[in-house]
Amino acid sequence: MDTCVGVNMDGVEYQEFSCLYPSLGKYYMQWEKYYDPMPVLYYMQNNTMIPILALVAYAAFIVFGKQAMATKEPWQWRKYLALWNFSLSLFSWIGAFRTAPQLIHNLTTMSLRDNLCSDARIAFGSGSTGLWVQLFILSKFPELFDTFFHCHPQEATHLPSLVPSHHGPCLLLAFICDKISSWNFLLCHEL
Numbered sequence: 001m002d003t004c005v006g007v008n009m010d011g012v013e014y015q016e017f018s019c020l021y022p023s024l025g026k027y028y029m030q031w032e033k034y035y036d037p038m039p040v041l042y043y044m045q046n047n048t049m050i051p052i053l054a055l056v057a058y059a060a061f062i063v064f065g066k067q068a069m070a071t072k073e074p075w076q077w078r079k080y081l082a083l084w085n086f087s088l089s090l091f092s093w094i095g096a097f098r099t100a101p102q103l104i105h106n107l108t109t110m111s112l113r114d115n116l117c118s119d120a121r122i123a124f125g126s127g128s129t130g131l132w133v134q135l136f137i138l139s140k141f142p143e144l145f146d147t148f149f150h151c152h153p154q155e156a157t158h159l160p161s162l163v164p165s166h167h168g169p170c171l172l173l174a175f176i177c178d179k180i181s182s183w184n185f186l187l188c189h190e191l
Helices: 038-046 049-069 078-109 112-117 127-138 146-150 162-177 182-190
Strands: 005-007 013-015
Touching: 038 127, 049 162, 078 112, 078 127
Parallel strands: none
Antiparallel strands: 005 013
């Protein structure tokens, strides 16, 4: 059997991207290379209420959190906020460096139809790229905490409308995009 071919728990064979390009492959860790996203994907598919409940809690926090924090003393959390934003940015860059090469590979070696319609488990959803796609999707939950930093007393009266209008749809779209084409995933990633 070809060492660049992985098999996920559904028995679907896919080519591990990092193995196809040895010059890039040396920058991938062994635990990334043959990651099987199916157990987590099946959990997500069987528990579709989780993102909806998270968004209901998120909306409640926006409404009640602003009210509760309006009379509180200002927090001195600039360092924590900077660390949080740096962490999100670093994670996004790592994810982009891990998923963009697969997308470029697919765009240059597959037809437009195959890019739009291929089984995601084969085209980009398994192995190292599948790991980072799945981590991106799951990262939408911690990103809801951005709002936490906007509900402190100094900003409680003017929560930027971008925050809730960005995080809510991103969480739902990420769950949808996991099941469709790499183009759609790229668009979700860029949101």
